[in-house]
Amino acid sequence: MAEAPTKFPEVQGGGSLIIAWQIKGKKVLVVGGGEVAAGRILHCLNADANVTVVAPRARLNPEVAYRVAQKQVTHVDRTFEPADLDGADMVLVAVDDPAASTQIWKLCKERRIPANIADVPPECDFYFGSVHRDGPLQIMVSTNGKGPRLASLIRKFIAKQLPSDAGRAIERVGQLRVRLRQIAPRPEDGPKRMAWMTKVSDAYPFDEICGLSDEDIGNLLRFYPAGKVPSLEELKAMRSSPPAEKLDVFDGSFGFSVGA
Amino acid sequence: MAEAPTKFPEVQGGGSLIIAWQIKGKKVLVVGGGEVAAGRILHCLNADANVTVVAPRARLNPEVAYRVAQKQVTHVDRTFEPADLDGADMVLVAVDDPAASTQIWKLCKERRIPANIADVPPECDFYFGSVHRDGPLQIMVSTNGKGPRLASLIRKFIAKQLPSDAGRAIERVGQLRVRLRQIAPRPEDGPKRMAWMTKVSDAYPFDEICGLSDEDIGNLLRFYPAGKVPSLEELKAMRSSPPAEKLDVFDGSFGFSVGA
Missing domain, CATH: 3.40.50.720 (NAD(P)-binding Rossmann-like Domain)
Structure with missing residues (x-):
């Protein structure tokens, strides 16, 4: 309180160091x-x-x-x-x-x-603590011992607010990263890849990312070479008229799927 | 998929063990x-x-x-x-x-x-991971490496959904636990205390707990001896007409605060 305000975050003691411990095969x-x-x-x-x-x-x-x-x-x-x-x-x-x-x-x-x-x-x-799990997404709530029951209540409250396909959305962004590496595999592409992924993550609110289809991801990747990220509207406008799912299934044999 | 369904939660591999590491003074x-x-x-x-x-x-x-x-x-x-x-x-x-x-x-x-x-x-x-902090409340979001940026987006999304006084609400429940221990300090009161705290935590949705005042906490404690928990409506009906805050400040010298 007595210290002059700085541009750096103030220390808020009394917490824990919350970490994702790796125990695979341990x-x-x-x-x-x-x-x-x-x-x-x-x-x-x-x-x-x-x-x-x-x-x-x-x-x-x-x-x-x-x-x-x-x-x-x-x-x-x-x-x-x-x-x-x-x-x-x-x-x-x-x-x-x-x-x-x-x-x-x-x-x-x-x-x-x-x-x-x-x-x-x-x-x-x-x-x-109390953990919400949805595929690759894990959310842990700790009340630092003030109310273990409350931690579970808060976890349930959060789970209700989250888009229902949050876990899948994260998988999809993971796929975007993998497909991006296929397009730009060289180590020297690293900084451009990272910068573009950051731009993508910052471009859309989380609940909108949950609504992106595999087709959207493919369209999004077309913007990588120029280092650009389209607006959500631009991205949606690129969708083909048949349902995206069908297009993916019949990829490479498009003639069969028209009108199916 | 092939296994018969059981009443026990199914294992969902691929996660981390998210824990609140204690490093106070370490x-x-x-x-x-x-x-x-x-x-x-x-x-x-x-x-x-x-x-x-x-x-x-x-x-x-x-x-x-x-x-x-x-x-x-x-x-x-x-x-x-x-x-x-x-x-x-x-x-x-x-x-x-x-x-x-x-x-x-x-x-x-x-x-x-x-x-x-x-x-x-x-x-x-x-x-x-990405951590939201509000007093005793800590919420950690991990995407298990699929998207660190996304973890931060999700953390922001959750922070926006949470009642603004979530941290204070947890402090208040912590106070309830402390005051309960003063009323019922004996070790043999432990099971009754724990059972009642559980009842309280289960009685109200989390966002309603955030709205409870110190006066409400005092009123709530009156139900402990009988091992009962009032409905939210009953609890609100017990509020005195002057603002609860004033009553607390002028506790013991009520005459001065009337009409202040």
């Missing part, structure tokens, strides 16, 4: 097999992790038991033992045993393994 | 002082980290130079040396030197320090 150890463990396991499977669950079979909740039966996770049918940490890249603990939890936390810290002990904030390298 | 080493480094530094300061920036002074961009001058970060005025990793809890690299970056990545992996090498996905334990 070993995640989940200790416990109850409801909280079930949620953690799903998060990890959605991120392509190799999940090992350590918990006596009798204590598995139906969802965890289902994932074990489906071989989506590896199951170790007993309580935790320190050797379970061998090779683990991340450890998630969700058992109703504070003493055991603290022991696991300490072992993880000795071995520098990132860990989360459910419901024990001081024994967590990271917290979970 | 040492984060940022190697590089350009625009990307500036963004990383702000993220870390917003999460109360002790940030050390390693980069020759001549290469600091204006924002990083400002943070150094303001003593918001510790500055090491030279290029990276392996000893910089001593005591580091996290390392963020953003330099235009692929060979040096790879060397730092390898050192971090030997020492099991979480690290992110900007623009080199295979040399990242985690990625960044």
Whole structure:
């Protein structure tokens, strides 16, 4: 408040560093097999992790038991033992045993393994939030511990506001990037490619991008050589009269599709 | 597709594990002082980290130079040396030197320090996304690498949809939790407290919670002993006729505020 205003963003302390951790093919150890463990396991499977669950079979909740039966996770049918940490890249603990939890936390810290002990904030390298998922799109809501229930409410509120095909729109922009690389594959094209992709992303509001068809993407690419980006109206005006989907399917055999 | 449908959520691979990393008081080493480094530094300061920036002074961009001058970060005025990793809890690299970056990545992996090498996905334990921040509320958008620009567009789209006082609403629910603990402080009250907080969070849509005043929170607490939650209409009907704000300010000296 007392500092002179600058053109740089002011620091707003009290938050977390929210990051997209990469656990594809990594070993995640989940200790416990109850409801909280079930949620953690799903998060990890959605991120392509190799999940090992350590918990006596009798204590598995139906969802965890289902994932074990489906071989989506590896199951170790007993309580935790320190050797379970061998090779683990991340450890998630969700058992109703504070003493055991603290022991696991300490072992993880000795071995520098990132860990989360459910419901024990001081024994967590990271917290979970409420996550909306739609294909490549992930939106995570955190209230930094003020209201976990509220995080889930806000996630639902956001999901309702998002265009229904938001995930597909992102795939489409991903395809645009891939097709652009085919047109301009040389490393020295990099800066022009990046500058043009930025222009495209800035040219249309997000909900309008969701409405672009594969045909629109093809038309858009025609503007790349000149480094230009058409207005949304120009782009829509380029659409052929038959439905775009049909044109794509019959690409190269156009004569057959006319009037179909 | 071939599997029988179950009552459990289906796994949707290809995502990341999005987590709120806790770096309050932890040492984060940022190697590089350009625009990307500036963004990383702000993220870390917003999460109360002790940030050390390693980069020759001549290469600091204006924002990083400002943070150094303001003593918001510790500055090491030279290029990276392996000893910089001593005591580091996290390392963020953003330099235009692929060979040096790879060397730092390898050192971090030997020492099991979480690290992110900007623009080199295979040399990242985690990625960044686009973050909306409003007090205790943080919303992170990731497109899992399909479109970083798009992530920022989506973040802006979400920010526009959110009630303008979303952050304050979360603070208010946090206050409700604190005041509830004062009313019902015993550990054995825990389950009743949690059940009631859940009921409250489920009773009103998120945008309506944003509209609750401090007076409403006080009125709401009167329903706790009976374990009940009033409808929004009941709660609004309990409001006193003078503006709630004034009542709060003049609490205990009501006579003065009437007619003020």
